[in-house]
Structures are given as structure tokens and as C-alpha cells.
Amino acid sequence: MSGDRRGPFVVAHRGASEEKKEHTLAAYDLALREGADGLECDVRLTRDGHIVCVHDRRVDRTSTGTGIVSELDYETLKGFDYGDGAEPADLLTLADLISLVLDWNSKPTKLFIETKHPVRYGSLIESKVLAELHRFGIAQPASADHSRAVIMSFAPTAVWRVRRSAPMLPTVLLGDTSHYLGGGAATTVGATAVGPSIKSLREHPSIVDRAAASGRATYCWTVDEKADVELCRELGVGWIATNNPGRTKAWLE
Ligand code: G3P
Ligand code: CA
Numbered sequence: 001m002s003g004d005r006r007g008p009f010v011v012a013h014r015g016a017s018e019e020k021k022e023h024t025l026a027a028y029d030l031a032l033r034e035g036a037d038g039l040e041c042d043v044r045l046t047r048d049g050h051i052v053c054v055h056d057r058r059v060d061r062t063s064t065g066t067g068i069v070s071e072l073d074y075e076t077l078k079g080f081d082y083g084d085g086a087e088p089a090d091l092l093t094l095a096d097l098i099s100l101v102l103d104w105n106s107k108p109t110k111l112f113i114e115t116k117h118p119v120r121y122g123s124l125i126e127s128k129v130l131a132e133l134h135r136f137g138i139a140q141p142a143s144a145d146h147s148r149a150v151i152m153s154f155a156p157t158a159v160w161r162v163r164r165s166a167p168m169l170p171t172v173l174l175g176d177t178s179h180y181l182g183g184g185a186a187t188t189v190g191a192t193a194v195g196p197s198i199k200s201l202r203e204h205p206s207i208v209d210r211a212a213a214s215g216r217a218t219y220c221w222t223v224d225e226k227a228d229v230e231l232c233r234e235l236g237v238g239w240i241a242t243n244n245p246g247r248t249k250a251w252l253e
Pocket of ligand 1: 013040042055114174221241
């Protein structure tokens with residue numbers, strides 16, 4: 001999962017979520033058409049074990065419904081509208097998104113899947129996600145660089161579980177700088193890449209070189225300012241997640 005010397009690859013954070021409602025087919029479709037190199041999504045389990053793309057613990061902010069994702073069945077969640085009022089949208093599943101990425105023939109866009117709350121779900125969410133990747137034939141890539149899927153988490157345990165079950169899949173350990181400054185958890189759990197926020201990167205620009213020294217790429221989120229895009233390019237960040245992939249691609253040209 002290496003970067004590119006010409007500049008970071010661009011990942012659409014929750015789709016092209018500045019222009020379309022987050023985690024909707026419309027947001028991801030637009031991101032692909034804008035030339036995104038990767039698509040980021042957050043996944044949660046419904047009460048009956050379906051993997052859905054929802055960021056928050058509850059659906060209240062992003063849908064017409066109310067309630068906690070893990071306490072509602074798929075059919076109930078599917079009954080809510082996830083659009084922006086003008087444009088209705090269906091609940092998106094991980095399977096929908098994998099299909100979209102694999103059907104996109106312009107380039108081998110990667111899917112960055114962030115598992116939410118692995119502590120609450122135990123190992124269930126990682127094993128369900130891996131089963132889905134197996135079902136689509138993308139759980140055992142020839143190399144991390146060629147993988148169509150990347151698994152990410154703020155929880156070192158989650159990354160460790162994925163490394164143990166699917167060693168060829170690239171992983172990103174997100175979050176706290178203590179994970180990767182001073183040889184922390186990213187090394188212990190064998191994450192392929194470190195994932196600082198842009199705020200952490202501004203405060204600790206040496207993260208990128210330190211990660212590279214141990215063979216790791218850097219994935220930085222959420223990079224929406226031009227100056228930050230430039231900073232990432234100068235530092236050699238491999239991947240940047242942005243809410244506006246079209247504008248970010250244009251800045252990098
Ligand atoms: O891409 C990582 C980033 O999405 C982590 O933060 O809250 O947007 O999931 P959050
Ligand atoms: Ca996320």
C-alpha cells in the first residue's frame with residue numbers, strides 16, 4: 001500500500017460527502033466520476049448481522065429514522081431515507097459498495113473500510129467484513145499494493161485480528177499519535193499504514209518519515225484545505241482522505 005512520489009492518492013471520505021449526502025450511492029458514484037483513487041466508508045452491524053455503511057452509532061443524523069444501528073434489524077433500517085431531502089437514498093450495505101468499486105472499470109479504485117466499535121462487537125465485525133471480502137474474491141490479494149480493500153480501525157485489536165486472519169490485506173491503524181510515535185501499537189499489531197488526523201500531522205510532521213522508516217505508508221484524514229494538501233504532498237503522505245475528491249485532485253494536478 002505504498003504511496004506515489006507525484007503526490008498522495010485521493011480517498012473520498014464517506015464518498016464525495018461535501019457535495020452529496022455521506023455514505024450514499026450518489027456520493028460514491030460522484031467520487032468515482034471525479035477520479036478518486038479510493039473510497040472510504042464506515043461500517044456497523046445491524047442487530048441481525050448485516051454490514052451497513054453508517055458512521056454514527058445512531059441513524060438520527062443521517063436518515064429520516066431514529067435509533068441505534070446495532071439494536072435495529074436490517075429491514076427496519078432499510079425503511080428510512082438516507083438522502084438529503086431533494087434526492088432520496090437507500091441504506092447502503094458493504095456489499096453494495098464492493099460491487100460499485102469492482103464494477104468501476106476506469107481504474108482499480110480501493111475501498112477503505114473502517115470498522116466501527118470492534119470492542120462492542122467483539123471480533124464479529126471483522127470476521128463478517130472478511131467473509132464479505134472472501135465472497136467477492138478480494139480477501140487474498142497477491143500483494144498489499146494490489147489489494148482492492150484496506151481495513152482500518154482506531155482499535156489496535158481490530159487491526160491485529162485482520163492481520164492474523166488475512167495477512168495479505170493492507171490495514172491502517174487510525175488515530176492517536178502514541179500508536180505510531182516511538183514504535184507504538186502500529187508496529188506491534190503489524191499495521192501496513194499509520195493513520196493520523198491532519199491535526200496530528202501538522203503537530204508531528206515526522207510521523208511520515210518515522211512510518212516510512214519501518215516500511216509503513218501514511219494515510220491522513222480529513223484533508224480539505226489546500227495548504228494541508230500541499231503539506232501532505234511535501235511530507236510524502238501516501239493517501240489523503242477528503243470530503244471533496246474532485247477539488248483535491250484538481251489541486252494536485
Ligand atoms: O478516514 C478516517 C476517518 O474517517 C476517521 O474519522 O470519525 O470520520 O470516521 P471518522
Ligand atoms: Ca471513517
